[in-house]
């Protein structure tokens with residue numbers, strides 16, 4: 001019996017308020033409107049950014065809401081005017097959409113898209129309304145995806161069809177973390193062979209920066225993390241050196257150490273922690289004259305970065321990166337092929353798996369420090 005055009009009742013992990021565990025609820029998901037797609041989510045990753053917004057530190061964080069933005073599934077139905085995907089397509093959800101028509105998409109200078117960002121940031125669909133209700137209450141969307149629901153509705157510019165031969169418990173992870181790190185190294189930084197780089201934070205993002213740096217034949221790939229247990233992970237992904245900044249000799253800063261290890265400073269550094277003090281160290285560890293520091297980490301509302309202007313006057317560059325600079329609808333199919341051909345690691349990032357009803361364990365795993373990525377099976 002077709003569900004097209006009808007409201008679907010399903011399970012979802014609902015965040016009723018900041019700082020509290022998610023609650024598995026029965027919700028209603030309305031049919032997609034024009035230029036919208038309803039997707040049956042098969043698997044979703046749990047990203048640190050989900051935890052960041054759940055903590056209440058996200059300036060755009062509103063509740064009650066269905067989180068999740070690292071998901072893959074199958075198109076259940078499409079709204080009027082949708083031509084980019086069809087029912088039955090295997091898709092990856094895109095929290096950075098690609099309309100291909102706005103000033104951003106046409107600029108050739110960014111992967112950011114401006115078409116729906118204003119409503120997306122308010123947790124709403126492009127028409128300013130929500131497709132989710134629970135116990136008579138409206139639930140907000142998250143990052144345009146809300147993949148912690150068995151069915152979700154997205155704008156058609158926020159999904160992309162990919163090869164159905166690629167397992168969805170892997171392609172979901174290309175929806176955020178792995179693509180972000182890999183793209184930061186290969187798109188945003190444009191690492192050249194022999195460049196010396198430093199990566200602060202050996203989580204999912206940092207490890208994926210490593211794989212991009214290895215592909216670009218970087219010279220030294222120095223990983224900086226306060227957790228010694230991450231050295232093994234860093235080595236596995238191809239790091240050449242590991243430094244724990246909390247274990248340096250008295251009077252030696254991480255900047256001193258990195259400048260000494262790289263004959264004057266790094267060609268590129270990457271913040272993959274969201275810590276603004278780390279961001280400053282990452283910039284100041286760059287080589288005078290040309291070093292570039294890429295900010296990837298998400299910092300709490302109100303947090304600011306600072307450095308002496310002299311650091312920039314003498315040639316260092318401070319820039320940021322969203323979703324690895326990747327244009328999702330144009331580039332995701334190719335990234336999935338790269339995965340299928342063994343050019344990009346994905347399987348190696350999966351350390352935990354949980355059914356939807358145990359999704360809170362994934363958040364607890366993340367804070368335990370031994371989790372790179374947890375994958376949630378939505379229909380178990």
Ligand SMILES: NC(=O)C1=CN([C@@H]2O[C@H](COP(=O)(O)OP(=O)(O)OC[C@H]3O[C@@H](n4cnc5c(N)ncnc54)[C@H](OP(=O)(O)O)[C@@H]3O)[C@@H](O)[C@H]2O)C=CC1
Nearest residue numbers: 048049201202203204205225226227272274297298322323
């Ligand atoms: N810009 C973008 O498009 C995206 C940004 N993000 C953001 O990127 C950041 C990383 O995400 P993710 O990899 O999933 O997060 P993780 O928490 O998995 O990784 C962060 C790593 O940094 C380490 N760390 C924490 N503090 C420090 C410090 N002071 N110095 C060195 N290492 C430190 C952590 O160690 P420990 O485990 O011991 O805490 C952990 O290993 C987050 O802020 C996330 O919100 C994520 C996806 C996309």
Ligand SMILES: N[C@@H](CCC(=O)N[C@@H](CSC=O)C(=O)NCC(=O)O)C(=O)O
Nearest residue numbers: 047049058059060061117176298322323
């Ligand atoms: N709402 C947050 C935004 C935090 C942020 O920078 N998000 C990243 C993606 S993080 C994915 O895990 C991003 O791509 N931002 C681009 C955008 O358009 O939001 C806040 O206000 O801090």
Ligand SMILES: [Zn+2]
Nearest residue numbers: 047049176177
């Ligand atoms: Zn994410």
Ligand SMILES: [Zn+2]
Nearest residue numbers: 099102105113
């Ligand atoms: Zn656009």
